[in-house]
Structures are given as C-alpha cells and as structure tokens.
Amino acid sequence: MKVQKTSEYISTIIQSSCTMQGLRFMLLGMVCLFCLPLHAQEFTPVRQDSVTILNDSVLQVLDSIADSKPASTADTTASKEGKFSKWVSDAEEDKKKLPLFQGFTISADVFGLGLYLFGDYGTIEAALRLSLKNTYLPIVELGYGICDHTDFNSKIHYKVNAPFIRIGIDYNLLKDKFQDNRMFAGLRYGFSTYKYDMTGPDLVDPIYGGKQPFDFSGTTSTSHWLEIVLGCQVKVVKNFHMGWSVRLKYHLSSSKNENSKAYYIPGYGTTGNSNTWSGSYNLIFDLNWGKPKKQTIIKK
C-alpha cells in the first residue's frame, strides 16, 4: 500500500513540476545525476563499507528529502536505514517484475523549432526511444541544425544547414516503473559533419594598406560532443505524452581549420565556450509494437 501511495505521490509531483514539491523532487533527481558513483551501484539499498563518505552523505541527503514527505501512520515503522533506501529497494523489486521490452516511443522537439522561428538558429529534430523494463531507455535522436547569423558589430555572416545524430541512454528515476510518467537522467553522444559559410566585409590592412574580400564558403568540419540530460515526461492522453529536458553539453572536438572556427554546430549550439546549456520540449507518441499489454503485467 505504501508503495502504491508513494507512486501516486510522485506522479502528482511530475504533473505539477512547477510547484515546490515538484522542485524538491527535481533537486533529488539532480543529486542522483551528479553523484554517478552512487548510481553505479544500481541504488543498492544496503550501504556497503566500501561506499565513500561522499556517497554516504548523499544517501543521507536523499533520505532526508524523502523523509520530508507528509507523514503518515505507516511512516512510523520506517527503519533506521531511511525512506529513500526503502524506496530504492522497492523500486528494484518492481523492476524485476516488468518484462524487458516495453515498446518504442517517437518524439519531436518543438523547443529547437521555436528557437529557429524566433532567433538566428535552431533545430528540427525527432527521436526514437526504446524502453527496457521502463527503466533503461536507449535513444537515437536525429535532427537538422540551421543557423543564419550576422553579427551586429563585425558584420560577419555565418550560415550552416546540416544534419546531426545523437545516441545515448536515459535512466528512469521514478520508483514506480509501471506508470506512464517518467523522470529521467541520461547521457548522449552527438556527432555532426557539416559545411559552413563565413563571409564579411573586405579585410582592410589599417597600417600597411591593401584589402581583400572576406569569404570562406564551403568550409567542412566534423564535431563531437557529450550531453548530460535531465528531464521528465507526463501522459496527456492515451498514447500521447509531453515532456521537457535540460541539457548540459560538453564540446569534445571539432576538426580544425586555419581560417575559422565553427560558430554554430548543428545539434550542439554556439561554440563560445567548451560547454553550453540547452533544452528540449518534446511531443511524444507511444508506439505499441510488441509491447506487453497492461493487463498481463502482474503487480503486487
């Protein structure tokens, strides 16, 4: 019963993610994201001696956040290990009962499209995601990045249109794996090969004199990057979900060119620094190819 109540509580939080309770759970998810060593132990409920002091303290923090849930009569029986540890233990049990294959979803991002419509650059992208036990969510994201930017001061014009691909995996952080809502953290590897044009006013030598046209069209480059993703999705109607994600992107490498550096990498964004923030707002459709029907899943 307690498990059932907790899952309802989490669902409510996601559906009202702008409230304080939702924010608190978001913080819990981000602590999970930034503490990968704990994550690597697959949330083993029993604390091992080998766990570092940091992991131990983080587990205590997570316990404390879980403890802040409104108290009920059942809470009085909570063990010394804390509610978060119990929560993790129950989640592991639930996960074992789910069939491995939980179907595909396809999604489209409207955030990148909005960026393009109201700014100089953006993306058009879609994703195909596989659900394994509704816990591990491998994903492939394909898109097309567009940038048509002219700097106000230097008058340098940068233009690129090229496809990109990201592959990665998400982990569903919610305890109740049977429900349709998800809160996830994950990683992506992104890759794009593109040609860009950079043109500008004639380059005038201010001291020795002389000028030449500034035109570097058709410069080829290849870029690689990594993304850390944190997001959620909620069910709106039968097979339709909506969700958002926040992404921290780390630029790994780009093929070097003597004359210029790519200002915008399709799928990554602008390259002013080695990392950048981005986000997505997704419209998600379930594809029930071969997915086990809900009635067949026996739940405790």
Add this chain to the structure above:
Amino acid sequence: MTNKNICAICIVCGSIVSAICGCSTVTCPMDTVVKCNYIFYNTNGQAAALADTLNVNIKKTAYLYHYQKAGYKDTTFTQPVKAFVDNGYTETVTSYRKDTTLVNKLVNGTKMSIAMSYYNKVDTLVLRYGLIYLPDTIFLSHDSYTHVETPECGSYRFHRLTDVRCTNRGIDHIEITNPTVNYEGAENIRIYFNNYTE
C-alpha cells in the same frame, strides 16, 4: 528546513551555478591588430634593455590614382574611382614611398611589438638609434592568413614567420623563436644588440 535539506539545495545550486558560469560569455582579444613581439638581448644571450633611444619605421609603398580627360580638370585620389573610368577619364597610377613610424623614441626598451602587413610577403623595418648614425634594417618574410574565432570578435590576420635577416650596425644578429604570430602575445623574434644594452 533542516540542515540536511539546506545541504542538498546547496550541492545542487552550486553545481548549477558553476556550470552556468563556465559557459557565460565570449572573451575577445583587446587588440584588433595582431603584433609580432621582438625581445631585446645582449650578445651574451641575456635579456637586456637597449641603452639608446630607438625609432622604428616601416617602409611601405603608397599609390596615387590620377584621372585625366580633355577639357576637364585633372583629379587625383589615393583610391581607385571606377566612376571616372566609366565617364571616359584616363586612369594613371603612380607610386611613392610612404614610411610610417610605429615606435617613437623608445628609451631603455626591453621589447617592442610591431604590427605586420596583411598582404605583403616581406615587411621592412628601419631601426634608427640615437647614438648610431646609420640605421639598421630588418627584413621579415611571412605568410598571412585570416582567422575568425567567433563572429562577435571579428576577423584577424595571423602570420607565420618564414625568414628574418638584418643589417649589422647596432644589431649583432636576429633569430625567430616562435614563428606563429597571433593574439596570444608570445615572444616571436630575438634581437641581439651589439654593446648597447644595459
């Protein structure tokens, strides 16, 4: 709110703030012209100050464009004007030497930074001293290429030094230490002066 909750919020907020700060702004170089850095040494190979005043001029050629047409007044411009040619004027181009002073009366100098030409293959620098009557001339050969880091910072001309030679009145010898001239400000050329250093 308990101490544990405050701790959790601090961890998360700290992570977010540090990540945001790491990707905030683009830092453009202050100087819009890339310069070649010359460092002064004595004949023993030790960095030293030049015990003399130093002026550096660059030799460059300027052009004048003369436009003539029968029955009209002659006109001269420093830049070509296509409209005159279109209206039947005859264009004549003459060149003349137009030196520019880049370093003026440097006293006890230990180094100097000199802008390089964007499009010439060889830059010619004339060094005039206070105590030596005859000047020295440095001939600096280089390749140049345009570089844009981001459109916000504009475009720069970087240079790759290929050769340097000089006359030997005040200068003992000269050498290239770093052939890449960009806006990082590294030492590019060492000038070893004869007995005029402190």
